Amino acid sequence: MSLLSVKDLHTSFFTDAGEVRAVNGVSFELERGKILGIVGESGSGKSVTAYSIMQILAETGRIVGGSIKLDGQELVGAGEKVMRTVRGNRISIIFQDPMTSLNPTYTIGHQLIEAILLHTDRDKKQAYDRAVEMLRLVNVNEPERRMKQYPHEFSGGMRQRVMIAMALACEPDILIADEPTTALDVTIQAQILELMQSLHHARSGRRGAAVRRDHRDVRRLHLRAGDGGRDLLRAPPRLHARPAALDPERRERRTEAAADHGHADRPFEHAEGLSLCAALRRRDEDLHPRALRAAAGRPNAHGVVLAERARRGRIRKGGRERMSEQNNTPLVDIRHLKEYFYISTGPFTTKPLKAVDDVSFTIRRGETLGLVGESGCGKTTVGRTVLQLYKPTAGEIWYDGKQIKTAKDLKEFRTKATMVFQDPYSSLNPRMTVSDIIAEPLDVHHLCKTKEERRDRVLELMQYVGLNSEHASRYAHEFSGGQRQRIGIARSLAVNPEFIVCDEPVSALDVSIQAQVINMFGDLQDKLGLTYLFIAHDLLVVRHISDRIAVMYLGKMVELADADEIYNHPLHPYSRSLISAVPVPDPKIARANRRIALKGDIPSPLNAPSGCPFRTRCPHATEACAEAMPELKEVSAGHFVACHRTAELSD
Amino acid sequence: MNTKNLLYILKRLGLALLTVWVVITVTFFVMHAVPGGPFLSEKAISESAMRALEAKYGMDKPLFVQYLTYLKDIVTKFDFGPSLKQRGRMVIDIIGDGMRTSAKLGVISAVLALIVGVVLGAVAALRRNRIVDKIIMVITTAFVSMPSFIMGALLLILFVIKLRLLPGNGAAAGGLVLPIITLSLYPMAYITRLTRSSMLDVLGQDYIRTARAKGVAKGKIIFGHAMKNSLIPVITYFGPMLAYIVTGSIVVEQIFAVPGIGRAFVSSIINRDYPMIMGTTIVLAALIVVMNLVSDVLYKVVDPRIKLD
Numbered sequence: 002m003s004l005l006s007v008k009d010l011h012t013s014f015f016t017d018a019g020e021v022r023a024v025n026g027v028s029f030e031l032e033r034g035k036i037l038g039i040v041g042e043s044g045s046g047k048s049v050t051a052y053s054i055m056q057i058l059a060e061t062g063r064i065v066g067g068s069i070k071l072d073g074q075e076l077v078g079a080g081e082k083v084m085r086t087v088r089g090n091r092i093s094i095i096f097q098d099p100m101t102s103l104n105p106t107y108t109i110g111h112q113l114i115e116a117i118l119l120h121t122d123r124d125k126k127q128a129y130d131r132a133v134e135m136l137r138l139v140n141v142n143e144p145e146r147r148m149k150q151y152p153h154e155f156s157g158g159m160r161q162r163v164m165i166a167m168a169l170a171c172e173p174d175i176l177i178a179d180e181p182t183t184a185l186d187v188t189i190q191a192q193i194l195e196l197m198q199s200l201h202h203a204r205s206g207r208r209g210a211a212v213r214r215d216h217r218d219v220r221r222l223h224l225r226a227g228d229g230g231r232d233l234l235r236a237p238p239r240l241h242a243r244p245a246a247l248d249p250e251r252r253e254r255r256t257e258a259a260a261d262h263g264h265a266d267r268p269f270e271h272a273e274g275l276s277l278c279a280a281l282r283r284r285d286e287d288l289h290p291r292a293l294r295a296a297a298g299r300p301n302a303h304g305v306v307l308a309e310r311a312r313r314g315r316i317r318k319g320g321r322e323r324m325s326e327q328n329n330t331p332l333v334d335i336r337h338l339k340e341y342f343y344i345s346t347g348p349f350t351t352k353p354l355k356a357v358d359d360v361s362f363t364i365r366r367g368e369t370l371g372l373v374g375e376s377g378c379g380k381t382t383v384g385r386t387v388l389q390l391y392k393p394t395a396g397e398i399w400y401d402g403k404q405i406k407t408a409k410d411l412k413e414f415r416t417k418a419t420m421v422f423q424d425p426y427s428s429l430n431p432r433m434t435v436s437d438i439i440a441e442p443l444d445v446h447h448l449c450k451t452k453e454e455r456r457d458r459v460l461e462l463m464q465y466v467g468l469n470s471e472h473a474s475r476y477a478h479e480f481s482g483g484q485r486q487r488i489g490i491a492r493s494l495a496v497n498p499e500f501i502v503c504d505e506p507v508s509a510l511d512v513s514i515q516a517q518v519i520n521m522f523g524d525l526q527d528k529l530g531l532t533y534l535f536i537a538h539d540l541l542v543v544r545h546i547s548d549r550i551a552v553m554y555l556g557k558m559v560e561l562a563d564a565d566e567i568y569n570h571p572l573h574p575y576s577r578s579l580i581s582a583v584p585v586p587d588p589k590i591a592r593a594n595r596r597i598a599l600k601g602d603i604p605s606p607l608n609a610p611s612g613c614p615f616r617t618r619c620p621h622a623t624e625a626c627a628e629a630m631p632e633l634k635e636v637s638a639g640h641f642v643a644c645h646r647t648a649e650l651s652d
Numbered sequence: 653m654n655t656k657n658l659l660y661i662l663k664r665l666g667l668a669l670l671t672v673w674v675v676i677t678v679t680f681f682v683m684h685a686v687p688g689g690p691f692l693s694e695k696a697i698s699e700s701a702m703r704a705l706e707a708k709y710g711m712d713k714p715l716f717v718q719y720l721t722y723l724k725d726i727v728t729k730f731d732f733g734p735s736l737k738q739r740g741r742m743v744i745d746i747i748g749d750g751m752r753t754s755a756k757l758g759v760i761s762a763v764l765a766l767i768v769g770v771v772l773g774a775v776a777a778l779r780r781n782r783i784v785d786k787i788i789m790v791i792t793t794a795f796v797s798m799p800s801f802i803m804g805a806l807l808l809i810l811f812v813i814k815l816r817l818l819p820g821n822g823a824a825a826g827g828l829v830l831p832i833i834t835l836s837l838y839p840m841a842y843i844t845r846l847t848r849s850s851m852l853d854v855l856g857q858d859y860i861r862t863a864r865a866k867g868v869a870k871g872k873i874i875f876g877h878a879m880k881n882s883l884i885p886v887i888t889y890f891g892p893m894l895a896y897i898v899t900g901s902i903v904v905e906q907i908f909a910v911p912g913i914g915r916a917f918v919s920s921i922i923n924r925d926y927p928m929i930m931g932t933t934i935v936l937a938a939l940i941v942v943m944n945l946v947s948d949v950l951y952k953v954v955d956p957r958i959k960l961d
Contacts, residue, residue: 084867087867088864089865089867093865094865098858101858101859102858104859105881105955106880106884106954116866120867151957153956164862167866
């Protein structure tokens, strides 16, 4: 008998607008010791499924049908009293956002001990010892000191460790992980996944359901994708198996599980699920021919197109062609750019926060330079400073052979260089119609003489980005996230720019929408000969679109090279760990790449380490690294690295 | 409380002294700049008598010298001088008597407003959109929008004149009941609304879901996890509330003839009783400054994320 059995689960929310069916007949079995992955885009009902199992739905939500059995015991309709003995005791959950999931007014210790006292017979002293033991288990240093601290004194990754410790404190039978790494930085994600893997490994009795939006990480065991609460995709774990570091017995078990589901020969049953996979797939041999057929003509088939383009290197080659048509002089030339923010540390003292510290690079006409790094590395600041939305503290910005110095230069520069912002929800004025939003740059620079000209230009721009021109008089809130980002892109194209800074333009969007929007960036580049500075924390996204990629860490550029070169031969230890953290859907490749999990958190840019900023987390750091910041040196044609130990490490 | 917090409090107390000094200085000179004086009355007194009076109270000296003398007496002897109107009484004694009544009025009003406000707010939040919530919201909206002099007059008409249940004189037995109600209704209604909205906000937070997922019982979630967080905005209102009660009591004491410091303040201005004006102003200013400091420190106690600096 399976440990958890969900049959035909229906959960609805009863709102003023009527009933919203969030989960519509989901069924699955979870066996002791197994991991079940649930994937789907936002709004597909993954989290609601998890909350239904725990019965911690919001006030308006209710399970309206189906059955949830834990070890044969029916939980639907079992009542609060029974559920309280289940929650935290037999089934635990880790939530998506560790920043908000801990109570800010209680110490970490209090919150851990509370969970232990609720479900076990331990007295306060024993509960304290258990809490310390749990913190040690999830690798929190100095657990006794940490127990007395409040959540705001912990970083995101550390808080997620506390959540895991809390969830496991009462030895639950099932651990539900609701997108446990989505809100974290790439290298921290790697740490948390590693921790969860090792915990699962150490206690093979532990079982869990992982809920993920982005199924690149559900290599562990991928069962289904949800859409509007229906099961859409049942893929065998074979395609998404986790990296091989695990014992053969486990692999066998997985294969059995796949056979049980009887879908091993039919990996894709629905194009919606397919687009998710295809958007991320890099090698077309992974694509089942049947899946390709199923995807053809569907609105979400863009993902396949993207995969195809990427495979044939069309985006990249297109870039080279575009560049070779022009002479090789750089369009954008950034020299020793510095941007310091002064943070007050006392009534009369300030301290510089070196958001960008001596960064130089060039971008040729028609080229796309990808800029990656984790949060706080200064990539967004670089983007904004290049366009002089922030006044640079020091450094020169040259555009098309001319330095941008005076206000007049800047005004002219702004008609050639524009920006696409990260958050399509907050970067559009809710009080303006789409046509006014798109036309605003035209109005600012007085580019349209007549009303007709302005209207025609807006309609043309909307067409470029694939928006229905009938919607010009609507307001931003009437559009979906992907459509809003198209509006933002249309706005950035309004002045007919040559150069666009794209500041994480897809990170707020769902995976399949990301693929569409990235594709559009590629198409627009081909059509209009644009030059991009493409900023992202997601390396997969950057790889698809970039000709060259620069990696930043704590305000410094640590590596710069051709996109292929940096993926195949990353030299800086930080780039290596970032690239190793990029999940590969193909187990054959995944097996070959061991993930390099970095220790510790990203230091605060206010207290950056001396010398090489990366040395505190670098597995290869030596004493010399603490003394001087390594220079960005060219090690092979077009490949720049800032590391003291490049020569020794590259072998 | 570690040394850092202690230092903070000392620093704030220093700033409070500075504030009070500014209040003294401004009040002193403005008071003297206003036409009229303590010895002017319908019954004209002779030039020589006037001069004798002024000499007796040191008012014949230049204004700046008077100011320095006043400051010196306060700092060295804590001497606020004699009242010019209530013959033979010192300002400090009059204020002391008034404070006894006013403190009773103010403290009871504040405690009442806090307790009833928080409880009603929590009830309204937990019964959101039900009939109880709607009644509470309608009533509190009315109380929040009604000034205390109108509220006081209405209560006076209802309970004293029509129903004859309570005395209208603040000095009589049970005379403080109506002033307390009048004074506490506004902050009570405000705190109810504040607690309701912050409670609703907190109940929707992720950490409440975490507590539920741990298996914590509902009552414990509300009174443990939710209450402490939802009190944070209420505590920020603590300072302004006490300021309201101090200033509000001036009006309310006048309406109900309560022999408190508020009434002493008003009559001292009407009488141009200079030392009395100074004394009451200093006390009221010091009260507000100190109460704001208390509310800031309390804020830190409830919310560990706040740094005192």
